[in-house]
Amino acid sequence: MKERSAKYGIGDVVKHRKYPFRGVIYDIDPVFANTEEWWLSIPEGTRPSKDQPFYHLLAENAETEYLAYVSEQNLVADTSGAPVRHPQVSEIFTRTRNGSYKMKSQSRH
Template sequence: MGKRATKIVETRYAIGQVVKHRLYPFRGVVFDVDPEFDNTDEWYDSIPEDVRPSKEQPYYHLLAENDDSEYVAYVSEQNLVLDESGTPVRHPQVEEIFDWNSEKNRYMTRDNFGH
């Protein structure tokens, strides 16, 4: 078996950070990161071409919310900005994974909370 090259990718956001979409009215907490696009072509092609992001960048899995609902979102790095509101995310799954750290204005995964 050959060695598989590992690609090191710098990401702007970390697991536990609260971010918001740059164009659309939703926000969420990062719970996973893909170094580059890793979803279906159908999903990608459903994005309007004039706002379709490049596949060659990190993509973030968010426990997201808008004014009407909570859901899981998959968003390119170029479409995210840091949410500095200091308001916890109300998504019902957040508490299964994270604890809110008000001093750091972010979530900490339960296994390293307090460190």
């Protein structure tokens, strides 16, 4: 598999192209790095290619907050400017003026 550079970065707010959820990126895998079982659970006709970045999101939809793992081809930038309400966002990030998020500094021991 050939790696590609990630289009989005940690702290960017994105939304799914097809499904009604959005979130803030907290980690990136340069290529698919989940289980084969997870991969095969995606319907074959909509299964994304493994040789692209996959993003870990602190995600939300209208009903709940959760963690999501999404291929780059299924994401677009969320330009709404609305804050992400996932409860872990404030533990990991501070919100910037432009609506994205910046990782909090981690203290060194």
